[in-house]
Amino acid sequence: MATQAPRRSLRGLSVAVALIAAGAVGCSGVSDAVDGAKDGAKKVARQRSVFSLDIGDCYNPNGKAEGTAFTVEIVPCDEAHVGQVVGEFSIDKGKEYPGDDGVSTIADNQCPVEAQKYSPDTWALPKGVSLFYYTPTKESWETGDRAVSCTYTSEKGKFSGTLDTSKSLKPEQATFLKGSNAVYEALWANQSEKDTVEADLAGYKKQAKAVAAALATHVDGLKGIEGAEVAKLRTTLEKAAADWKKAAGAADADAFYIAYDPAFDGIDPNKSVASRKELGLATTVPADEAEVWAG
Incomplete structure (x- = not known):
């Protein structure tokens, strides 16, 4: 799936790297490394494919690559995060791949509608949060992928709390x-x-x-x-x-x-x-x- 905007990097030490580093540092360094290992393990456990995102999921994107994503880190919404899925829909399965621009146009038109069902008052959104989306790529389209996930994403920094205000x-x-x-x-x-x-x-x-x-x-x-x-x-x-x-x-x-x-x-x-x-x-x-x- 492709994301409308450049990806934002949120790197964390993997468990293996953290433990290797622990052997070469002093006591305080060992403690830091262990904490890093715990954080890394938590991050790994929270990984989810972008093909299985659900409305309401709060997440942090992975990696530095622009344009495409395979996994994100799902986090509790009361933790600081970069984005939240606020809507989803499927593109007509009978269509041929509309092209990158065509898919973006479809998402541009439909995501605001879906997002307003979840967060009706756009004036109440955290500062710096804008509407983004994950869409099928040409390759994923060939495997049957038609899902579009609409997200509110912070263009700089993070925010905390859910954006689900419709029920209140x-x-x-x-x-x-x-x-x-x-x-x-x-x-x-x-x-x-x-x-x-x-x-x-x-x-x-x-x-x-x-x-x-x-x-x-x-x-x-x-x-x-x-x-x-x-x-x-x-x-x-x-x-x-x-x-x-x-x-x-x-x-x-x-x-x-x-x-x-x-x-x-x-x-x-x-x-x-x-x-x-x-x-x-x-x-x-x-x-x-x-x-x-x-x-």
Whole structure:
């Protein structure tokens, strides 16, 4: 299986190396070597094939090789670790190998969906944690491998604790997050590959239509949630939905831009901070989202 990102090395002394070293050092060195041997034995005992990862597994990757992995070290989630498996799915067995880029595209599209089932509030993720995935290689595909394991992985350092928050959410929190996540998924999943509206008016209008529909559903969900701040957000999003709908029906690029500017501003994540606080959810806008709306 291949991983989307370069592997991170987490080396440990093997039992054999540690014991050989013990014969050539003093008392304190022997103690250190024995401790190293114990750590090495624990690491060996925790090894698991990447083909048998399960949702919820917390792990540390092995080795220095970029691009491919065969085993990882499974650790208790209360120990510091690099990643946690937060979703999985299988690629259609009837397909021919889609190629490395094709497999990555499939994972790019589906892993966010699977991860949100496990960790619905992306604002609550530890700092520096991003979505990665293990996918079949051409060679493993030929043996029947179709599994994709979606993980949240620390790009620098480690984190502790499980990212499984779905079971602890109150009904109103779950409803809010489901609607909110769907809005931004509609925005980014339907993003045109063209840089300008003039180059792809139809594509941008398709995106606007998808966002307007997701907003309408989100607003309906908010109607069942009590709270002054939630009510204010609902009013804001109702206007944003109307603006996105106007953009979706724009006759030309100029009309699209006129509707798009207030529509995009209307779903600025910062506008939901007060309602999130009211609902007891995370209130710090993720850096990547903050950057988009700050520009």
